[in-house]
Amino acid sequence: MPKIVVQIDHCKGCGMCIDACPQKCIEEDSDVLNKLGYHPAKYKGEGCIGCGICFYTCPEPDAIIVYKKDEVA
Amino acid sequence: MAKDILRKPGGFMDTFVYKPGHDKKNTHYCPGCGHGILHKLIAEALEDLGVADRTIMISPVGCSVFVYYYFATGNIQVAHGRAPAVATGLKRANPDSIVISYQGDGDLAAIGGNNILQAANRGENITVFFVNNAIYGMTGGQMAPTTLVGQKTMTSPYGRSVENEGHPIKIVELLNALESPAYLERTTLEDSKNIAKTRKAVRKAIQCQIDGKGFSLVEVLAMCPSQWRVSPVESKKWITDNMVPYFTPGVKRDVIDEREGYYPERPEIGSETILELLGLRKEKLFRDRSMSDVPEKYRNPQIKVAGFGGQGVLLLGQTLAEAGMRYGWNVSWIPSYGPEMRGGTANCQVNISEGPIGSPVVDFPTILVALNKPSLDKFEESVQPGGIIFYNTSMIDRKPARTDVEVIGVPFSEIADELGNLRFANMVVVGSILAKTKLIEMDIVKDALAEVIHHKKFIEPNIVAIERGASAV
Known part of the structure; x- marks a missing residue:
């Protein structure tokens, strides 16, 4: 299954990815305050289709990694 | 989009090493920028x-x-x-x-x-x-x-x-x-x-x-x-x-x-081309020389040359600086003039020094050349005690009042006029400075002249003017 990984301490919690995700499978992690002082984005764990929209809408270089295919590494 | 993994593109640096602070991975931009x-x-x-x-x-x-x-x-x-x-x-x-x-x-x-x-x-x-x-x-x-x-x-x-x-x-x-x-x-x-x-x-x-x-x-x-x-x-x-x-x-x-693609060649410009483009000569007269044979009070001069625009004030300074360079000395030359090409006031400031030059600005000259009266009026007081004032008696009807400096009056303009062109006055001054200070030798200044005067036919008459200036003091 495709998936995304949010690198927690790279996220500024702007919410752009949450808003843009067509599958609505990203949410704000209100339980976590990261090193930058934001509630980072969090993958809900399912629903990702690997479209990459969150990656391109994210202003930080390395906050989101999108794995389009199964279990790539 | 054939990539299987989308992550930080290679056009970015791995770690933002030039970014100050601890966070070398994130941008400085606001969230959502x-x-x-x-x-x-x-x-x-x-x-x-x-x-x-x-x-x-x-x-x-x-x-x-x-x-x-x-x-x-x-x-x-x-x-x-x-x-x-x-x-x-x-x-x-x-x-x-x-x-x-x-x-x-x-x-x-x-x-x-x-x-x-x-x-x-x-x-x-x-x-x-x-x-x-x-x-x-x-x-x-x-x-x-x-x-x-x-x-x-x-x-x-x-x-x-x-x-x-x-x-x-x-x-x-x-x-x-x-x-x-x-x-x-x-x-x-x-x-x-x-x-x-x-x-x-x-x-x-x-x-x-x-x-x-x-x-x-x-x-x-x-x-x-x-x-x-x-x-x-x-x-x-x-x-x-x-x-x-x-x-x-x-x-x-x-x-x-x-459109057709246009791929210009990388311009290859060697030092010879630059010399050629700037009209500079390759063969120059250089001579290792210390200032020890120059009378002590004339060594490392800070020179201010002032006059009307058109009197050749800037070229005069350039000639001295160019000549000084031939001995391997440090020189500086800065012009200061109004918007008029001719007729306004102009001055230039020249340093010639065996040691490093701290600033090209000469506020308190050791040598002042005043080619007209306003220049003498304006700069006389600024000359350092023990310095020297060359003034143009053709255009200045008073003697400098300073008694703690050497004062040399020469009818620079009249001499130039006798030589056939008022515009030679600046070179008459050069001759007088050489003769008085022994700072620069005649063959060196002639060679320097070939560098600063682009019309060859004017070089010879200017040399004549320098020689006349030298015999006038």
């Missing part, structure tokens, strides 16, 4: 097109001034608005490099307005990414040339009004009035569809340069949630609702396919 999105698209394009290692990014003044923290490219940070001018020089000197100017609306559309206009009109083969967020972000949200009508900013608290501030500048349309640009497009970052269009435009603009097709500019409508006082997510809608109706996106010019 459009710059971050565009940076990512550019970094990805540079990697995919395989040109990152020959790209030079130019960072502007504005929030994106720190472009050099992030990209794995060469970088120059330039004065406000001057990126297109610097890009021009870089590209022409290094035609193989990919030169990208990254500018905001304050930088490009306000202070740099003419720079971008002229670079586009010359059709420079550069790529410009113009980030338009309708406001000055970095300095605190002041009105920009692209601020929308009615938009409230720090400096338009009641909203921009057409009557008072005019309409926002449409840069892409403005440049589209020119013949030269190859590719002009406006895109937006308002949603993923338009980000995809921007991604395509970024690649096309860089490819345009790679293919030698000429000037390309992409105007990107980008969000500034912080200064717009909205949330990052709301800022996307802000673009849609406010910017897009006025700044209509789309390709405004695309003549890339109609």
Whole structure:
């Protein structure tokens, strides 16, 4: 299954990815305050289709990694 | 998009080593900033097109001034608005490099307005990414040339009004009035569809340069949630609702396919060519010499030469400096004159020194040459005690009042007139200085003269003038 990984301490919690995700499978992690002082984005764990929209809408270089295919590494 | 994994593109540096502080992985931009999105698209394009290692990014003044923290490219940070001018020089000197100017609306559309206009009109083969967020972000949200009508900013608290501030500048349309640009497009970052269009435009603009097709500019409508006082997510809608109706996106010019690629050779200019172009000679007379045979009080002189413009004041100083260089001494020469080519007042300041020269400015000369009365009146008091004043008795009807300096009056103008041209007066002075100070020898000054006088036929009469000046003291 495709998936995304949010690198927690790279996220500024702007919410752009949450808003843009067509599958609505990203949410704000209100339980976590990261090193930058934001509630980072969090993958809900399912629903990702690997479209990459969150990656391109994210202003930080390395906050989101999108794995389009199964279990790539 | 054939990649299986999307992550930080190779156009970025791995670690932002130039960024101060502990956080070397994230940008300095606010959450939701459009710059971050565009940076990512550019970094990805540079990697995919395989040109990152020959790209030079130019960072502007504005929030994106720190472009050099992030990209794995060469970088120059330039004065406000001057990126297109610097890009021009870089590209022409290094035609193989990919030169990208990254500018905001304050930088490009306000202070740099003419720079971008002229670079586009010359059709420079550069790529410009113009980030338009309708406001000055970095300095605190002041009105920009692209601020929308009615938009409230720090400096338009009641909203921009057409009557008072005019309409926002449409840069892409403005440049589209020119013949030269190859590719002009406006895109937006308002949603993923338009980000995809921007991604395509970024690649096309860089490819345009790679293919030698000429000037390309992409105007990107980008969000500034912080200064717009909205949330990052709301800022996307802000673009849609406010910017897009006025700044209509789309390709405004695309003549890339109609053009032949132009690949100029890298100019190879050796030192001989430079000498030739500047009209300088290769064979010069040089002589190692210390100032030990110059009378002590005349060593390391600080000279001020003053007179009317047209009396040859500047050339006089140049001749002395040029001659001093022939001994391997340090010299400096700075001119100071009014806007008139002839008739105004002019002076020049010359240092000739065996040691380093701290400042080229001569406020307190050891040698003053006064060719007219106003110059003597103005500078007499500034001469250092023990110094020397050469004054032109043809035009100055009083003797200098100073008693603590050496005073030498010579009718420089009359001597020049006798020699057939008043304009030789400056060289008569040179002769007098040589004879008096023993600072420079006659053969050296003759050789220096050949350097500073470009019309060969004038060299000989000037030498005669120098010799006359030498015999006059």
